[in-house]
Amino acid sequence: MSLRLLLVEDDRELRSTLREALLVEGYQVLTAASLGEAIAMYGQTQLEEASTPAFDVILLDLGLPDGDGGDLLVKLRRKQSTPVIIISAREAEGQKILLLDEGADDYLVKPFSIGELLARMRVALRHRGNQVRAAVTRYEQGDLVIDLANHRVSRKGDAVHLTPTEFNLLARLVRSAGQVVTHRQLLVDVWGQEYLEHTHYLRLYMGQLRAKLEDNPAEPQLLLTEPGVGYRLLDTES
Amino acid sequence: MNPLTSSQQLLRYSIGLTIWLMGWCLLLFFDTHFDLVNLSLILVLTSAIAALWLPLSVTLLASLVGLMAFNWSFVPPRGTFAIDLHQHTVLLVAMMLVNIIIAGLMVFLREQSRRAQAYAHAAEELRMWGDKLRDADEPGLLLDDLHQALGRLSGGMDSQHPVALVALRGQLPPTNLSSALQRIGSVNPEQEEALWHCLRSGQALGPGTGRYQELDALYLPLRGLSITSGAAMISGIINADEFPALTQARALCDQMGAALERHHIQQQERQARDQAQAQIVRNTLLAAISHDYRTPLATIMGAASSLDQQSERLTDSQRQQLARSIVDEADRLRRLTSNVLQLARLDAIAGKIQGDWESAEEIVGNVMRRMRSHDPQQRLSAKLESDLPLLWGDSLLLSQLLENLIDNSLKYSPPESPIHVSAYVDKHHLVLAVRDQGTGIAAADYEQIFEVFQRGDHRKPGGADGTGIGLALCRAIARAHGGELEFHATATGASFECHLPLRAQPVNPESHL
Numbered sequence: 054m055s056l057r058l059l060l061v062e063d064d065r066e067l068r069s070t071l072r073e074a075l076l077v078e079g080y081q082v083l084t085a086a087s088l089g090e091a092i093a094m095y096g097q098t099q100l101e102e103a104s105t106p107a108f109d110v111i112l113l114d115l116g117l118p119d120g121d122g123g124d125l126l127v128k129l130r131r132k133q134s135t136p137v138i139i140i141s142a143r144e145a146e147g148q149k150i151l152l153l154d155e156g157a158d159d160y161l162v163k164p165f166s167i168g169e170l171l172a173r174m175r176v177a178l179r180h181r182g183n184q185v186r187a188a189v190t191r192y193e194q195g196d197l198v199i200d201l202a203n204h205r206v207s208r209k210g211d212a213v214h215l216t217p218t219e220f221n222l223l224a225r226l227v228r229s230a231g232q233v234v235t236h237r238q239l240l241v242d243v244w245g246q247e248y249l250e251h252t253h254y255l256r257l258y259m260g261q262l263r264a265k266l267e268d269n270p271a272e273p274q275l276l277l278t279e280p281g282v283g284y285r286l287l288d289t290e291s
Numbered sequence: 292m293n294p295l296t297s298s299q300q301l302l303r304y305s306i307g308l309t310i311w312l313m314g315w316c317l318l319l320f321f322d323t324h325f326d327l328v329n330l331s332l333i334l335v336l337t338s339a340i341a342a343l344w345l346p347l348s349v350t351l352l353a354s355l356v357g358l359m360a361f362n363w364s365f366v367p368p369r370g371t372f373a374i375d376l377h378q379h380t381v382l383l384v385a386m387m388l389v390n391i392i393i394a395g396l397m398v399f400l401r402e403q404s405r406r407a408q409a410y411a412h413a414a415e416e417l418r419m420w421g422d423k424l425r426d427a428d429e430p431g432l433l434l435d436d437l438h439q440a441l442g443r444l445s446g447g448m449d450s451q452h453p454v455a456l457v458a459l460r461g462q463l464p465p466t467n468l469s470s471a472l473q474r475i476g477s478v479n480p481e482q483e484e485a486l487w488h489c490l491r492s493g494q495a496l497g498p499g500t501g502r503y504q505e506l507d508a509l510y511l512p513l514r515g516l517s518i519t520s521g522a523a524m525i526s527g528i529i530n531a532d533e534f535p536a537l538t539q540a541r542a543l544c545d546q547m548g549a550a551l552e553r554h555h556i557q558q559q560e561r562q563a564r565d566q567a568q569a570q571i572v573r574n575t576l577l578a579a580i581s582h583d584y585r586t587p588l589a590t591i592m593g594a595a596s597s598l599d600q601q602s603e604r605l606t607d608s609q610r611q612q613l614a615r616s617i618v619d620e621a622d623r624l625r626r627l628t629s630n631v632l633q634l635a636r637l638d639a640i641a642g643k644i645q646g647d648w649e650s651a652e653e654i655v656g657n658v659m660r661r662m663r664s665h666d667p668q669q670r671l672s673a674k675l676e677s678d679l680p681l682l683w684g685d686s687l688l689l690s691q692l693l694e695n696l697i698d699n700s701l702k703y704s705p706p707e708s709p710i711h712v713s714a715y716v717d718k719h720h721l722v723l724a725v726r727d728q729g730t731g732i733a734a735a736d737y738e739q740i741f742e743v744f745q746r747g748d749h750r751k752p753g754g755a756d757g758t759g760i761g762l763a764l765c766r767a768i769a770r771a772h773g774g775e776l777e778f779h780a781t782a783t784g785a786s787f788e789c790h791l792p793l794r795a796q797p798v799n800p801e802s803h804l
Contacts, residue, residue: 144629146687164625166618253648253797256681260652271655271673271712278653280686 055081056109056178061091061125062140063117067163071112074167083108088120092128106135109181110174113157115141115148123152130156136177140165146281153235153282160233160282176231176288192227194275194289197266199227206266213265218243222258223266226276231288233279259284307345311337311353318365327365327379331386334361338390342397350398354390358383413539416440421546430550431473434458437523437547438475444536444543445527452527453477457486458513458551459520478524485510486522493519499537509537511544515552579760580631587620587627594620626698627760633691634764637771644771648797649686651679651714651721658693659712665701673712682721683794684772689723692768692776695761696725696787704729704784720774720790728784765789 058080062068068084075082085091095107111129115122126137136158141148144162152160158177161170192199196209201224206213215223221243226234236255240248248254259278263270277285314337318330334357342350359372362383367375374380420440427433438456445452455476464471467487478486485503489496489510496502497509508526512519523544594613602610637644652675659673682689693712700710704727711726762776765787769776774791 164621251797253681256648256650256653257799260650263652263656269673270652271675272659273656274660277660278657278686280654280657280690281647 055079057081057083057107059091059094059108059111060084061086061088061112061117061122062114063087064114071167071170078171086118088117088122088125091125106133108135110178111135111137112170112174113137113139115139115143115152123155126152126155126157134181136174136181138170138173138177140170149282150235150237153233154237158232172288180229180232189228189230192230192286192289194287197275199223201227208266215262215265219258219262219265222255223262226284226286230286233283233285235283237283239283255284303344304349307341307349307353310341310344311357313337314341314357315360318361322365328382330365331361331382334358335386335389335393339393339397342394343401347394347398350394351391354387354394358387358390361386417539417542417546420543424546424550427550430547430554431458433547433550434473434475434521437543440543441523441525441540444540445525453508453524454526455482455486455524456513457490457521457523459490463491472521476524482508482524486524489522490519495541509540511541513544513548513551515549518552518555520548520551520555576634576760580627583627583760584624587623590620591617591624626694629691630695630760630764633688634760634767637688637764637767644685644688646683646685646772648681649684649689651675651682651723654682654686654689654693655712655714655723658690658697662694662697662701665698668707670701670707670710671697671712672709675713676715679714679716680721680793680796682791684791688768688771689789689791692765692789693723693725695765696723696789699761699787700725700727700729700785703727708784716793717790719793721793722788722790724786724788726784726786 056079058075060068060071060075060082062071062084063086065086068086072082072084083094085094091113113122113125122139122141126139129135129137137156139149139152139157139160140163141160142163149160158180159173161173190201192201198205198207200206204220206215206220206223222239225239225242236252237249239255240251244251244254259276260270263273263276266275267273275287277287279285314333317333317337321330321333338350338354338357341353345353362372362374363370366379366383374383420436423436424430424433434456438454441456442452442454445454453476455474455478457472457474460471460473467484469483485496485506485508489512493512493514494500494502495509495511497506498504499509508524511523511525513521513523523540525540594617597605598610598613605613655673655675659671662671697710697712704710708728711724713722713724713726715722715724766776769789769791772791774789777788777790779786779788
């Protein structure tokens with residue numbers, strides 16, 4: 054059975070272009086041009102109750118003629134965990150961080166390429182699966198192996214020694230591999246709520262992790278920076 | 292002007308009376324030595340000298356009393372007011388007339404000199420006031436001074452003689468709006484109404500002005516040549532024949548009005564000039580932007596219309612090629628749009644960025660990863676000093692700066708020549724540098740590229756392909772971080788360096804954990 058996708062986008066050209074491209078990729082695509090239409094398609098009951106999700110993934114534009122796409126995200130997240138990818142022309146980091154913290158799975162700034170969109174969707178769909186199955190405890194990429202269950206990290210077969218904080222930070226990124234984790238999420242999960250303002254901790258520990266895990270820290274391949282938003286561990290399948 | 296205070300008056304009376312006393316002492320002393328005519332001259336002298344200090348009425352009274360006493364004491368038969376000889380009558384009458392004339396002349400003279408002094412003082416006050424207003428950048432701040440000067444004119448600022456000033460903050464509102472006025476001194480609603488009337492009509496009201504004579508206070512406009520910027524209310528200034536205080540008050544107010552008007556006109560001029568300058572810069576920017584947009588748009592249009600209209604005659608690889616160029620050029624447009632947007636944003640926030648602790652390693656790493664897709668020949672390499680301090684700034688802006696510099700080098704250095712990106716500490720600055728083996732941009736063009744957007748020079752709207760906007764943005768970003776973008780052309784190539792000031796580093800987390 055093909056995956057059901059809801060595309061909420063008010064621009065006709067972009068909507069039909071994306072629709073065609075996603076149909077080619079084998080998705081079953083339903084489109085909505087406004088917030089009202091999207092909510093109607095979802096069905097009020099399905100939106101606000103923890104029933105079987107009507108869609109497998111949602112692509113959501115923010116500036117819609119009858120409201121902000123972010124409202125739909127907030128409504129949806131009260132009960133459901135359907136992956137939501139924001140597609141917007143707004144590139145202010147503040148907005149990105151806000152929506153990611155509110156539960157968006159990813160945020161793509163227009164214009165973006167189809168390849169980029171498909172990659173982000175794949176990651177989002179895989180993480181949705183994680184909530185049903187056991188969480189990711191193992192990450193392999195090139196010569197790097199991270200085994201969360203056994204607290205072991207090895208590179209080219211040699212064990213890499215990490216401090217407890219470094220390990221916790223890496224583990225948080227592994228659990229969301231391929232997805233952006235905002236500074237806020239990292240600081241709260243690794244250090245605690247009271248360290249929200251201490252972004253310089255992240256700079257320091259991410260630098261240490263890159264020194265231990267990257268071939269060339271000046272050109273990282275695994276521990277990627279999303280300027281002003283957060284960090285992303287390279288997806289294992291890309 | 293100069294109303295005598297009671298202590299001054301007392302002093303004058305006592306001097307006058309002392310002189311009379313001394314005169315009488317002399318008379319009594321010389322009584323037996325001199326004859327009557329000589330004694331009478333002493334009396335005339337005393338009266339004349341005392342007139343220098345005493346007011347006219349007192350002088351005349353003193354003369355009369357003195358004459359009667361002289362008659363009593365010295366004119367035979369002594370001890371009575373009777374006069375023996377006719378010649379003594381002539382003497383006394385002549386003495387009285389001389390006394391009156393002298394006293395009158397003295398008082399007149401004194402009054403003349405007092406007036407002259409007062410006029411000189413008033414003229415001096417006006418001159419100083421004029422100087423003060425001329426030197427003031429903001430004449431509105433001198434309203435307090437004017438208030439005090441008018442207060443002195445009205446005979447001290449007590450509750451019986453209130454003085455109030457109002458000045459317009461901006462444009463004259465269509466209705467009497469209290470908040471539109473800057474005010475000194477308090478007024479009742481009636482006075483407020485009169486002040487507004489005076490302000491709107493630009494004419495003086497109240498006693499001595501010929502308009503609304505029945506008002507109990509004087510209202511003067513602060514009036515320039517064409518606009519009235521405020522009004523003053525002065526009470527207790529009505530003694531117009533004593534001294535023309537009204538004229539003085541008017542002159543002070545007129546000077547203030549002229550200064551306020553001059554300031555207003557200067558402000559308008561400056562605003563107009565700023566607006567014109569901003570308009571020129573905007574036009575230049577728009578010209579540059581539309582020029583820079585045309586090139587990628589032309590490529591996209593060409594490729595897309597070719598795919599649209601000639602599709603069946605193209606080979607697969609040709610179609611692929613066209614599609615690829617559409618993607619590339621669209622990406623260029625994206626970058627250009629982002630540059631224009633950031634430039635406008637930096638302008639709007641006047642260079643006040645929202646900073647955070649950022650790592651140069653992450654900024655370089657992020658940009659390197661993104662630029663790799665534009666670097667199929669692997670020309671880029673990055674080298675970072677170890678243990679670089681953290682930067683305080685906006686990572687998105689700094690990434691954009693570095694991306695623009697690398698993009699610039701990729702375009703303007705010889706194909707396949709290497710490009711080095713580096714970050715290092717130089718004294719109190721962290722330097723992000725991009726070095727290539729090209730000639731870069733000729734040094735002369737460099738300044739022009741930067742200045743073009745600031746001066747509003749139409750001659751050369753940036754280099755090709757948005758270089759101008761890109762570099763202008765780089766410099767704006769560097770400056771917003773308190774740093775500077777520098778260009779160095781060397782024998783082996785060109786380098787763009789962004790010098791960013793270092794701050795005291797945040798506390799190391801190890802001390803907490």
